[in-house]
Amino acid sequence: MEKKTPLYEQHVALKGRIVPFAGYLLPVQYPTGVIAEHMAVRQHAGLFDVSHMGEALIEGPQAEQALNYILSNQFTGMPVGKARYSLMLNEAGGVVDDLIVYRRSETSFFLVLNAANTEKDLAWLRAHLQGEASLTDLSDRVAQIAVQGPEADKVLSGLADLEALPKKYYSFVEHVTVASVPCMVSRTGYTGEDGYELYMEPKDAPAVWEALVQAGATPCGLGARDTLRLEASMPLYGHELNDHMDPLCAGLGFAVKLDKEDFIGKSALMQLGEPARVRVGLKATGRGILREDQPIWIDGKEVGVTTSGTHCPYLGVSCAMAYVDTACSAPGTAVEVEVRGRHVAAEIVPLPFYKRTKSK
Template sequence: MSELKRTPLYASYAKYGAKTIDFGGWDLPVQFSSITQEHEAVRTKAGLFDVSHMGEVDVKGENALAYLQYVTTNDVSKLAVGQAQYSVLCYPDGGVVDDLLVYKHADDHYLLVINAGNIDKDVAWLTEHLIDGVVIENISAQTAQIAIQGPLAESILQKLTDTDLSQIGFFRFQDNVLVDGIPTLVSRTGYTGEDGFEVYLPAESAEQLWDRLLEAGKEDGLVPCGLGARDTLRFEAKLPLYGQELSQTISPLEAGIGFAVKVDKETPFIGQEALKKQKENGPARKLIGIEMIDRGIPRTHYPVYVGEELIGEVTTGTQSPTLKKNVGLALVKSEYTALGTEVEVEIRGKRLKAQVVATPFYKRPKN
């Protein structure tokens, strides 16, 4: 059995009481205190996440834009320097290789942030479709990523930098920001449905910054958070997880992220024809929200029925810590997606009633 990979922050976990699990071949914290407490902290104050397992790939060269237009579904030409974009790598049939963030440093320099479990596969895919005038470099091993998320994230991070963070807008970033004297890339992005930042920095400086942030945010209620809270937070905000809401067999249109698929962009991209057809005809399946009527928690892969017809399955489900309701996301046949539709979820051999409800389950209150 191969040894689990560790992030540069692994040595800090024990100090803060982390309970770790095997997550896609990585030894990562599932929680530090409790999932509910950490979830609540992010919704009301702030939480700190080690996301150094995520992958980073530098894309450089005179044809970098043309290349990214070909391999990603979104329109990279719309990016200004200092802007980030959510996008997807697709197979020719419209299935998903991975979802990712694209950061524009310059006309000939971009950064791709990819999912941890997909690093090798993505790099192989990107290499396979490389064109002349482009060089890619997998910089995942030397890059750490720390996310600070929640309503107090900005004021806490601001204590450690002279850069005015209020000037970094949503899905914007600034490079060479000194945070506690460490050169970082600070991006106003996240995976929780809250305001916050993702900070990219040299791996060897990760422990220093992690400790300093927790120290700086202590009086404001900043707590270290694990994968458990990260999952419940992203789920409530209906942010997809690769392997559950997105996969080789689930297209971005089925998963409800059609905003990241520009089927009419001038540059042809991998999967364009299949996705264009799917958009014109309407996808056969769609991702919906369900709320249990009977008592029971819908879990990943639980079958969903209407009458005797199997209409799909749950992709993610839990008791929502914010709503205190048993809810789930399910990929089902499109004809059963109207709000209020009654369905049944098979839980431990019993069919329990649920209904289709609006998503996301949680939206951040506007200031």
């Protein structure tokens, strides 16, 4: 039985098309459609219910050391009020999950986990937490709303003190009033745009959502969330990442600090050597829409497989992320992607496909 987020009734009232996703009932799109929602985020401001995500606290005198052992990134010296992307690896160097860590104090960290992996992640954290550190599952006590797009500040201007909002990407302010509701606000997102993610008590989420809609944000569903993240080349667990794929092949070495003391998966990563396959971008040059799990060919030889693909509305072209043999991964390499039994011409291109123009 799927759960309902605190905003379920709002989605129904807005005639969202509800589907099961990661154990929840969520809108895949609204009557305006995925393309219109996608373009609203790229050009104005979009609104997402991400209350299905998991949240947890790691606290205690040795919370920092515990996270440094369980996660691949470095948390020593991380300032209070900053957020950091990291990976949680298994002993073989595969990815248990990717997540974001927020430092609330010297001894308290707030973690945001992928919805489909929340129970698995919590079990992994419990099993590997060391020293004087405790874990608290907050998933049912936190609602999350994302406001994304170049007009995110404009949308929030009448609902919050803009000076109180976080100024830099991957930073947060723990106590901000939005639409008369106490929120934690972070400058993060999963769309490739500037914007914010708001965390609040579930009972307060409907009032915040409705205020944001009234302020001009376009409600967006899972469909646009996926096309936006793909256009921005952001990996998705179960597609670009899994228990058998290491983060170095995925191009996520920036979040793996091999020079820090031991962490789960470090030994395996140190022994890997040059990766046999790496994550690349593909742009269709022939007619056809690239999707996931499609073989990639060069001169009759299969050299890789797509992991995510779609028509990118803002770019106006079909793109895919893929893993290909390292020897043929250079940008400009011509390939063919097998789409429903026929080969569609494509080209390897640099990632990300889309990168916003920074206004600040």
